Amino acid sequence: MNPLYTVAEIRAVEYAAAATLPPGALMQRAGQAAANAALDLLPLSTAQARVLVLAGPGDNGGDALEAAAHLSYTGAQVTLIHFAPAEGRVSSDERQAALQRAKVSDARFREVADASIAATEWNLVIDGLFGIGLKRPLDGAVRALVETVNQLRCNVLALDVPSGLDADSGCVVGPDGVAVHATHTITFIGNKPGLHTCDGRDYAGLVDVARLEIDASHFAPASLHLNDVKFFSRHLQARRHNSHKGSYGNVAVIGGARGMSGAPILAARTAINSGVGRVYALFVEDALPCDPGQPELMCRSAGDFELNTATLVIGPGLGDSSAAHALLDQAIASDSVLLADADAINLLAGDAALQTRLAQRQAAVVLTPHPLEAARLLGSSIGAVQADRLAAARTLAARLQAIVVLKGSGTVIAAPDGKAVINTTGNPALATAGTGDVLAGLCGALLAQGWPQWEAALAAVWLHGMAADVLVTEGCGPIGLTAAELIPAIRTALNRMVQHHAR
Ligand SMILES: NC(=O)C1=CN([C@@H]2O[C@H](COP(=O)(O)OP(=O)(O)OC[C@H]3O[C@@H](n4cnc5c(N)ncnc54)[C@H](OP(=O)(O)O)[C@@H]3O)[C@@H](O)[C@H]2O)[C@@H](O)CC1
């Protein structure tokens, strides 16, 4: 189910598979797969198609040279910009063979500085500059070429990885790096995390995997996957006729410091619209008497609430007062399933003893930090978290013995045992205040309805992103989507999924 592999894992598979195959077989297969992917993006009459192929100095360039030769035989007008290996570096045998094939084909070799590149109406650019062997930021002529290509309006097909992007982390290799903005990526042997998180979604475009016919026995079991409905669909239960509100759990959202009452209201509204039997909005200060927009919510002062009677979602707009700290302390001491978000995470970051107690809890814990909150917990910086989102999420999950949802483009969900998932739904419409509160309320709602914490986190992140995706297709975003608009879309998505998957 959509496994993801690190560069080290891909290298191991490549090494094992190559030992059982004729020399050059994998590069030839990669080149053929790349050419097929290119043909899918070209007009039916390839004789009219102008294709610019960029071939770098390593084996990624070899794939590009193979693809260029194949495409020229279909009649496409192929222009090749070829970077030979640096002085003192030798080409692999298979790359040399690929270069020969390209030289005897009809592909035309051009100089990198050729001014007509920017002025030509290309049908497609194929980026075979660098793949998983990228070691440093792009500079010099390559950088200038990538900047030119990024100005073109045609489709760009990246081979294996968009050049300039780190295949493990999804970061553009920097400082001050550039990378190819691909519309499509065909990635070889296995899918890679860096195509799906951090900058990855912006640079990779649509990702397709060409396994190069490598036998499954060469792949070790993956500890990282793309999110998939199959991971949680068995918990999508139809409601029993003979049920009542007590059958669907209680959620208490704890937050709402002065001036921040909207955050717990958003989370609480999401919870009631996601099927919870009873929802309380608890305020650390100045409880609202009620929520006129959602009168079903029970608004109370947090100090008056018996914390053992509900699944607790603590943090939205909680603030950092001593009362807020005391509530977090009591929530951790309770027997309730606990989701900690926002200010609850900030308070935890400043209290090592509380972190230890959180890690020792018997009842389930889910944390939903955004990168800055994760950085505070780790005692690092946003830059360090984003440079390796997987490591950040896994470290926190292991340290706090909790499911950690590291939010942002390509949200990472990690468990204490190291297993992790990258989410595929969602879009930048979500980059607006309050959407994190909605996610917290949704995940809390699933927990309250009996979902195990891992599956609740996977489903919540998936549904939250899907709701945003649907709203964007309806024109309600990405510009100007509001967090509250997500709530009915989440309800619809959840009901549709139950109708589809529940027995
Ligand atoms: N082997 C196989 O069986 C298969 C491999 N496959 C393909 O091979 C790809 C991996 O090939 P690879 O290991 O040669 O690395 P690649 O990504 O081409 O780059 C390395 C070259 O770039 C250079 N270089 C690095 N960074 C640089 C920079 N910033 N600026 C300038 N130069 C830089 C580096 O030079 P050096 O640092 O050594 O000086 C070296 O020359 C993989 O992604 C897949 O597409 C498929 O065909 C399947 C079968």
Ligand SMILES: Nc1ncnc2c1ncn2[C@@H]1O[C@H](COP(=O)(O)OP(=O)(O)O)[C@@H](O)[C@H]1O
């Ligand atoms: N560019 C984006 N692409 C996908 N999801 C995003 C993007 N920006 C934000 N999100 C999602 O929106 C939510 C924002 O949460 P958070 O930062 O806590 O916001 P708030 O505190 O305002 O509620 C998270 O679920 C995050 O993953």
Ligand SMILES: [K+]
């Ligand atoms: K590439």
